Amino acid sequence: MTENQPSENLKGTWNQAILTFLFPILLVMGLRWALIEPFVIPSGSMIPNLLVHDHILVRKFSYGLHVPFSDKWLVKWNQPERGQVVVFKYPENPDVYYIKRLIGLPGDEVQVQNGRISVNGEKWELTPEQKPEQEPGFVYFEEKNKSEAHTVRFLSQEDGSTPETFKVPAGHYFFMGDNRDQSSDSRYWGFVKEDYLVGRAWMVWLSCDSTLPTMTFVCDPTQIRWNRLFHKVN
Numbered sequence: 001m002t003e004n005q006p007s008e009n010l011k012g013t014w015n016q017a018i019l020t021f022l023f024p025i026l027l028v029m030g031l032r033w034a035l036i037e038p039f040v041i042p043s044g045s046m047i048p049n050l051l052v053h054d055h056i057l058v059r060k061f062s063y064g065l066h067v068p069f070s071d072k073w074l075v076k077w078n079q080p081e082r083g084q085v086v087v088f089k090y091p092e093n094p095d096v097y098y099i100k101r102l103i104g105l106p107g108d109e110v111q112v113q114n115g116r117i118s119v120n121g122e123k124w125e126l127t128p129e130q131k132p133e134q135e136p137g138f139v140y141f142e143e144k145n146k147s148e149a150h151t152v153r154f155l156s157q158e159d160g161s162t163p164e165t166f167k168v169p170a171g172h173y174f175f176m177g178d179n180r181d182q183s184s185d186s187r188y189w190g191f192v193k194e195d196y197l198v199g200r201a202w203m204v205w206l207s208c209d210s211t212l213p214t215m216t217f218v219c220d221p222t223q224i225r226w227n228r229l230f231h232k233v234n
Helices: 014-034
Strands: 036-040 054-059 064-066 073-076 085-090 093-104 109-113 116-119 125-129 138-144 149-155 164-167 172-176 197-207
Touching: 036 197, 085 172, 093 109, 093 116
Parallel strands: none
Antiparallel strands: 036 054, 054 197, 064 073, 085 093, 085 197, 093 172, 109 116, 109 164, 125 138, 138 149
16 A cells, blocks of 8 residues: 555444444334234243243234333224233233233123133133143133134132122223133233233244253253244134
């Protein structure tokens, strides 16, 4: 290089450096806010449809968009439907996320007896299922409402409880787990307000029988449930 030849400036500007650093972070945050967010199933309340250590993707845009860092809706374009599996903020502690099946819409009257459901006087039909993997002490049924069907699990012995009736107030929803006799849900802690809805569960992208002892949020690669990968949540 001669003395008269201009040298190239290999140093980027501060603005370029900051943009290069922030862009991936902002992109990931934007995707999680508006489109897809991952969650891990911590309990068995949705057995048999969701298992402990299922890693799921939730469609945040299913019903609309929230104002960033707020529970308020920026815009809404869809209403939740009975039978959908939804992630929401736990009413008693909004920092905790729950996942359950939507049973009652605003204005519905839900009656529950031994986990069996009637909505506005119409019973959700139960048909016994024989599942080879079912464990002793439990029975499985296909449960149907007007729009969809799914599998639910009950303890073999009913407790003979009396019917309970829940009137869902405006702007709120009633949720139950598919593992009917082993689920903490709206029967015990009440209704979920509309602002606390996060999104509809979409698919299981990873699942394992156990996690690493030192990192309980990471699947043990030797314990992967390969048959559950990319399993659509019904």
